[in-house]
Amino acid sequence: MDNLEKYTQAFCEAFEVEPEQAKNLKYQDIPAWDSVGHMGLISCLEDAFDIVMDPADIIELGSFDLGRTMLRDKYGVQL
Numbered sequence: 693m694d695n696l697e698k699y700t701q702a703f704c705e706a707f708e709v710e711p712e713q714a715k716n717l718k719y720q721d722i723p724a725w726d727s728v729g730h731m732g733l734i735s736c737l738e739d740a741f742d743i744v745m746d747p748a749d750i751i752e753l754g755s756f757d758l759g760r761t762m763l764r765d766k767y768g769v770q771l
Contacts, residue, residue, distance in 0.1 A: 695741070696771045699763065702736035703756060719754040743767045 693701070703714035707724040719725055725733075734750050737743070741763065745753075749766060753759045763769040 695769055696760075698740045699737070699760065699769075699771050702733060702740050706733035706736050715756055717756045737763070741767065741769050743769070 700711050700714050703709065703717060704711055707714070707717070707722060707729060709717070709722070709724075717725065719730065730750075730753075734745060734753070737759070738745060743763075745767070749762055753762060760771045764771055
């Protein structure tokens with residue numbers, strides 16, 4: 693599994709959505725992406741990529757696309 697697949701899988705796992713739906717998600721687009729779901733997503737991402745996200749980044753991560761950019765630019769994860 694490549695990094696983009698791991699990233700997408702984290703969204704699928706956290707929010708119980710299909711990969712195609714995950715790729716278009718933004719914070720609070722679906723009921724599952726509330727504050728509790730958000731922390732579940734962060735946990736999945738940290739586990740998948742063996743990182744610890746900065747609290748400011750956790751708050752800022754508000755969409756699938758933004759998360760991809762953030763992981764690449766701030767954590768060196770190539771997606």
